[in-house]
Amino acid sequence: MTDSYPRATDLLKAVSECLQSEIVPALDDRALQFKMKIAVNVLAIVEREISRKPESNDRDKEQLETLLGEAGELSQLREKLNDKIAEGAFDGRDEELLASLQAASLRQLAIDNPNYSTYQSLTKDTRVL
Amino acid sequence: MTEGHKPLRDLLTELLAPALSSTGERPAITQLQRLTGGAAAQTWAFVAELESESHALILRLGQDQQQFGAALSKRQEAQLITAARHHGVLAPEVVVSLPEDNPLGEGFVMRRLAGEALxxxxxxxxxxxxxxxxxxxxxxxxxxxxxxxxxxxxxxxxxxxxxxxxxxxxxxxxxxxxxxxxxxxxxxxxxxxxxxxxxxxxxxxxxxxxxxxxxxxxxxxxxxxxxxxxxxxxxxxxxxxxxxxxxxxxxxxxxxxxxxxxxxxxxxxxxxxxxxxxxxxxxxxxxxxxxxxxxxxxxxxxxxxxxxxxxxxxxxxxxxxxxxxxxxxxxxxxx
Missing domain, CATH: 3.90.1200.10 (Aminoglycoside phosphotransferase (APH), C-terminal lobe)
Structure with missing residues (x-):
């Protein structure tokens, strides 16, 4: 593999730039222009997911193991946490739980929509991730 | 756009003649277009033209099969909007509700107001x-x-x-x-x-x-x-x-x-x-x-x-x- 080999994120960027600079200006239909805007946004999500998801999953796993006090597969840990919250097993540890959940959701939001107002505001001053 | 949707325009003409004109003059339906927005219902804009005046109107139909939540029927919605308007709420004016057994299903026509919703x-x-x-x-x-x-x-x-x-x-x-x-x-x-x-x-x-x-x-x-x-x-x-x-x-x-x-x-x-x-x-x-x-x-x-x-x-x-x-x-x- 050489430096001239386009990675997945390079391909996504190329498609996105082509859509924005060549396809969108050629569209008269405002509904189609709007759809194309969504498509470009979605490509950016995929690009961020490819670059950020592995590390984000690792952090999720660490946090879940701390919260639950046991090791395991990520999907099983997630399921266990959901069940325990619904059962009220974290009553009394609310602030610890909420802080951990918020860090995890912010990592996902960093992929889905880092321009979102709450993301901008909560990550502006400190590294909460 | 104006030429299309003839069955819908004919139906609106029938429906609006008694509501808009005391003499039963049949309005011509022009500029009919489907608007975007309103996931739970179809919305159309059009103009009903009479000899002496024209009316900018909106048709709202509740045909979406994927409604989420307990949404009111269009008949109930029209009644409610009218009640709200009588009670001092800035609500649209319902011109006519679609009668039962019409091919469009439940719906109503209201007056189109100027303004921005985006x-x-x-x-x-x-x-x-x-x-x-x-x-x-x-x-x-x-x-x-x-x-x-x-x-x-x-x-x-x-x-x-x-x-x-x-x-x-x-x-x-x-x-x-x-x-x-x-x-x-x-x-x-x-x-x-x-x-x-x-x-x-x-x-x-x-x-x-x-x-x-x-x-x-x-x-x-x-x-x-x-x-x-x-x-x-x-x-x-x-x-x-x-x-x-x-x-x-x-x-x-x-x-x-x-x-x-x-x-x-x-x-x-x-x-x-x-x-x-x-x-x-x-x-x-x-x-x-x-x-x-x-x-x-x-x-x-x-x-x-x-x-x-x-x-x-x-x-x-x-x-x-x-x-x-x-x-x-x-x-x-x-x-």
Whole structure:
């Protein structure tokens, strides 16, 4: 593999730039222009997911193991946490739980929509991730 | 556009002749076009032209099979809008309801009003600068008027308190494969903190930036009445403050244009009710979770193959916005 080999994120960027600079200006239909805007946004999500998801999953796993006090597969840990919250097993540890959940959701939001107002505001001053 | 849809234009001519003209003159239907927006119903704009005058009108049809939540029928919605208008709410004027057994199904025609409903424009454009100053007070006045409509004037409007709605959204949520720890916590919190509501009222159910038609002076009409129900009036105040409807203006909790205290005080003056901040906070948490469940629902409709679309797929990625908002509300971090 050489430096001239386009990675997945390079391909996504190329498609996105082509859509924005060549396809969108050629569209008269405002509904189609709007759809194309969504498509470009979605490509950016995929690009961020490819670059950020592995590390984000690792952090999720660490946090879940701390919260639950046991090791395991990520999907099983997630399921266990959901069940325990619904059962009220974290009553009394609310602030610890909420802080951990918020860090995890912010990592996902960093992929889905880092321009979102709450993301901008909560990550502006400190590294909460 | 004007030439197309002949069966629909013929039907509108028949329907509107007795409503618009005392002599039964048959209007010509022109400029008929389907508008975007309003996921739960079809909306068409057109002009009905008579010899001496023309009327700009809107046709609303409820044909969407994928309605989410307990939406009113178009017949009920038309009755309700008319009652609201008589009660001083800035609601559109219903010209005629479609009769039974017509090929379009249930629907009604209302007068088209000038104004802008796109929140980003309302919050950004210079021409709405004055409107933005007036909106908070006008929201308070219109909400107070809606909440004072006597329930005796409303037939078969469903009653939906916090518990009923939690049951509904919980069971919808459990029907989708994705679970969210943040939503699990929010559901539990909402069950445990149900407010004590003694003065139930007619609640609009979707009163937010995006459903307000706005001109240079502010609200010209309150739109989209199909989620109205009998419930806790504070539900409307909380929903109006949900961060998703501030469209990036997080520091202006009321729809992206106003401050909470201004809304609460103006509403108290207009309604005679007392507003407690934590009571509105409850419904803001509820509304944020509700919007999150709606995002999950949209993604599910796409992924299940029942109504695939790029928009629905993309909305599925707004769930994390709702998670972060609901958690920041519960941690006291939301302005």
């Amino acid at each position: 929140p980003q424009r309302i919050l950004r454009d210079d021409r709405y600068a004055r409107a933005r100053e007036n909106l908070t007070g006008q929201c308070a006045d219109n909400l107070a008027a809606i909440h004072s409509i006597p329930q005796t004037r409303l037939d078969n409007i469903p009653a939906m308190d916090a518990d009923t709605q939690l049951d509904f959204y919980r069971s919808a949520y459990l029907g989708y494969p994705l679970r969210s720890a943040a939503f699990e916590y929010a559901f539990r919190w909402l069950r445990q903190h149900r407010p004590d509501t003694r003065d139930e009222a007619l609640v609009h159910g979707d009163f937010r930036n995006g459903n307000l038609l706005v001109d240079e002076q502010g609200i010209s009409a309150v739109l989209d009445w199909e989620l109205a129900h009998i419930g806790d009036p504070m539900e409307d105040l909380g929903w109006l403050c949900v961060n998703s409807w501030r469209f990036g203006r997080r520091d202006k909790p009321v729809g992206g244009f106003g401050q909470r205290d201004d809304l609460y005080r103006a509403y108290e003056r207009a309604s005679g009710r007392v507003v407690k901040a934590d009571h509105v906070h409850y419904w803001e948490v509820f509304g944020t979770l509700k919007w999150g469940v709606i995002c999950l629902y949209q993604a599910h409709v796409h992924l299940s193959g029942s109504e695939p679309s790029l928009e629905r797929a993309a909305i599925g990625r707004r769930v994390s916005e709702c998670e972060v908002d609901v958690l920041s509300l519960l941690r006291g971090q939301q302005p």
